[in-house]
Amino acid sequence: METPLIETIDLRKSFGEHEVLKGINMKVMTKEVVCVIGASGSGKSTLLRCMNRLTEPTSGEIRFDGYSIMTKETDIDAVRAEMTMVFQNFNLFMHLTAKNNIMLPLMKVKGLDKVAADQVAMDALRQVGLSEKADAFPGHLSGGQQQRVAIARAVAMNPKVILFDEPTSALDPELIQEVLDVMKLLAMGGMTMVVVTHEMGFAREVADRVIFLDAGVVLEEGPPDEMFTNPKNERTRTFLRRILKEVEMLDPLPCHEPQP
Amino acid sequence: MRNVKDEIPSNHGARTNRGPNQVKEFYDTHTTLVNKSILVVCIVLALILGMGSYIINGNINSILRALGNTILISVIAIAMGFALGIVIGLGRVSRNIFISGICSIYVNILRGTPLLIQIFFIYFGLPAVGFLIDPIVAAVLALGLNSGAYQGEIIRGGIQSIPKGQMEAARSTGMSYLKAMRYIIIPQGLRLIIPPMTNEYVTVIKDSSLAYAIGVFELTYIGYKLESWYFQPFIVFTFIALLYFILTSITSSIMMYVENRTRIPGYMGGAE
16 A cells, blocks of 8 residues: 555644644545645644644654654654645745745755756746746735745745645635635646645645544545535534535635636 | 925825915924024034144044044944854743853843943953953953843844744745744844844943043043043043044944845835
């Protein structure tokens, strides 16, 4: 059997008394797009941030490419270079231009020289459709553009998997689509992705597997068609009904369909 | 002053029931007043210095040497304090309680005791344990160590005011803590701390006058000497104060220039 790219075994995380993750077992296979959904406070973001140990898990095991990354000998920086992340608030380096945002980790982590890094950065920017904004500072880009640069930064490292932490939650509604389109292209290109999201349209269309998290436990997981049309668990059903109704009320037009 | 006028919104006059002409008049009067008072100060200064020109002319070499020493002490102390401040600032935000504890104790002692005592401590203390020391070296050392504590606190403030997401983003690309500090956090933090650093540098220049107490040949020392030779306290100390004022003004201008040059476009008050 194929080794999963990421595997968590009984992953737990407590903040003080409050246990946020109560023993998560999940697998992400290579080239798979996994969407993690669930209500706020269900532990989705914590789960994602535990995967690259940006948040240190309280206990449990994480394997990346078959090897544990929870040992003392683990070079977590090397792991993170292969498991990059896209944040809710973009977190572009504010003092650097879009291109330099991408070039800096290439040079300082991967050791590329300036010319090579420049080339990779421009390729990545082209991929997200922002090559003309290469020299713009983050402060002069819209939220959607900033997030696309952040995705380019994550892609340029040529990682094995990209973690997306609610990539569209901080965006104005009209800017969400451009980011989702870029992510869709990435998924079609065969990138392994773990996406924490509230965009049910995206999850339904792009995900290979959807995981429903509730109060720190995986309640249900499966292919999106099954999850969205015929959820087995009562809580999943309630959650989906509520959030899909909200989406319907907010957007009477099906604006989350892919643009041709 | 012209800028102030330009920035008045067009509806400003209407809202305050003053016509545009009245507003203009107000600012013109104000400008004239400011200009007049500056003029008066300059005339008084010129008179005093004119009356004291024989003192200045007669001792120009000593004065220049003293000025040179003041500049030397200040510049080295500021540079030393900055290097030390980076270490202290990083140490204060360190997760290692031992390191942050030591840095915190250092800051509290140096900040909590008089600078003059620190100067005496080094100048009289080091020879007592077998290190003979030149007064000017003692002054630089004391000022530098003292300024290091203040600059360290300013740098800590700068580092801590950078949003947490910047560090997380840097770490998520595989940068180590130190690399993230060096390439992401510190470059942004340094820009933020320019205004409080200006305060600190101006303070160091003025505090260098304390070196006179251990006999360093600097501006305050020469002022003291001139006064005791000529019995012209107003003339002498006005002149000495003016020299300090010129030094601090140059420092502020340089820092203002640096601030404008390193402004991040579209971020934290940065212009286009």
